[in-house]
Amino acid sequence: MNKTERLLAIMIELQRSRLLTADELAEVLGVSVRTIYRDMQALSEAGVPVIGETGLGYSLMEGYFLPPVSFTVEEAVSLVLGAEFIEKRFDPAFRSSARSSSKKIEAILSGPIREETSRIQGGIRLLQKDQMAVMLREKEHLGIIRGAMLESRKIRFTYNKRAAEADGSRTTVRTVSPYGLAHDEQNGWLLLAYCGLREDIRHFRVSRISELAVTEDTFQTPDNFNLQAYQPKDTRSIRVSAIFNSEIADRVEEANNYYMETAESKEDGYHATFRVREPEELLSWILGWGGEVVVTEPESFRNRIREEIAKMKERY
Known part of the structure; x- marks a missing residue:
C-alpha cells in the first residue's frame, strides 16, 4: 500500500x-x-x-464526507449482491432501501466496471421462495420487531413450537423484550429476547411467530448484552444415534442438520449422532429418509418412530 x-x-x-x-x-x-x-x-x-x-x-470534523470512491469489480459485485440479499430477505423498509442503494452504487461506477459487474452478477442468482406464506409473514414480522427494538417496547406473540409440551399443546403465548435479530441459513430469522415466561434469554424462529403485537410496556437492554458475542445456552441433553445407507451419505451431509454432532462412514453405513432437547425435534427429519435410515438409540425414540409408522400404515 x-x-x-x-x-x-x-x-x-x-x-x-x-x-x-x-x-x-x-x-x-x-x-x-x-x-x-x-x-x-x-x-x-x-x-x-x-x-x-x-x-x-x-x-x-462533523459534517465532513469523502467524495465517492472508486470500486474494483470484486468490490462492486460484493456490494450489489449484498444489496440483493437484503432486498430478498429483509422487511419492506429495508428492501426499498437496498434497491435504491444498489442503483446509487451502479450509478457511480465507471462504464467498464459497470459492464463487468453486470456480467458477473448475471451469472449469480440468489434463490428465494417469496411466494410462500411463511416467508411473507416472516418479512412482515421483521419490520414490527425492528420497530419495537428501536422504541424499546416489549412484544407479545403466539409461538408455534416444533415439539409438543407435556400437556400436548404446541403453542404458547410469550411476552418478551426483543434484544436482537440473527439470521441462520438453516432456521432463517431468529429473535433473541428476554422471555418473561422462562425468565431468561430465549431465541425464537420468526417464521413460527403469529399474532404478533407491540405492547405499551418498555424495557432496557442490559449493558452487558452483546448480540455479536452472544452464545445461547446449550440445553440439548438427549443423544440420538442413527445409521444411514452409505449410498446417501453425501445427501445427509449436504442436509447439514443443525442437531448433528458427529458423522462417520463405516462398513455398515453412515453413522451419525445428534443432540436434541426433545427427540421430537428430529422426528419429521428422520422419517423423511424413509427406509434409508435406522435409529439405534435411544429406545424410547425408536418406539416413537414405530408409533408414527403405524399411524402412516393406517392411512395407506
Whole structure:
C-alpha cells in the first residue's frame, strides 16, 4: 500500500468510526505509529479537517464526507449482491432501501466496471421462495420487531413450537423484550429476547411467530448484552444415534442438520449422532429418509418412530 492509498484508507476508517487512536490505525493498516503521525500531518496540510484529541485519538470534523470512491469489480459485485440479499430477505423498509442503494452504487461506477459487474452478477442468482406464506409473514414480522427494538417496547406473540409440551399443546403465548435479530441459513430469522415466561434469554424462529403485537410496556437492554458475542445456552441433553445407507451419505451431509454432532462412514453405513432437547425435534427429519435410515438409540425414540409408522400404515 503506497502513501496515497494509505491516506485514503485512513480517511475511510475515520469516516466509519467516530474516534480512533494512532495505535488502532497503525494496527489496521499494518504500519508504525510514527507513520500514522506523519500521515495525519499530511492530511491536515492537504486541507482534510482531522481533529486530534490528546489522550483520545483522531476524528474527522462533523459534517465532513469523502467524495465517492472508486470500486474494483470484486468490490462492486460484493456490494450489489449484498444489496440483493437484503432486498430478498429483509422487511419492506429495508428492501426499498437496498434497491435504491444498489442503483446509487451502479450509478457511480465507471462504464467498464459497470459492464463487468453486470456480467458477473448475471451469472449469480440468489434463490428465494417469496411466494410462500411463511416467508411473507416472516418479512412482515421483521419490520414490527425492528420497530419495537428501536422504541424499546416489549412484544407479545403466539409461538408455534416444533415439539409438543407435556400437556400436548404446541403453542404458547410469550411476552418478551426483543434484544436482537440473527439470521441462520438453516432456521432463517431468529429473535433473541428476554422471555418473561422462562425468565431468561430465549431465541425464537420468526417464521413460527403469529399474532404478533407491540405492547405499551418498555424495557432496557442490559449493558452487558452483546448480540455479536452472544452464545445461547446449550440445553440439548438427549443423544440420538442413527445409521444411514452409505449410498446417501453425501445427501445427509449436504442436509447439514443443525442437531448433528458427529458423522462417520463405516462398513455398515453412515453413522451419525445428534443432540436434541426433545427427540421430537428430529422426528419429521428422520422419517423423511424413509427406509434409508435406522435409529439405534435411544429406545424410547425408536418406539416413537414405530408409533408414527403405524399411524402412516393406517392411512395407506
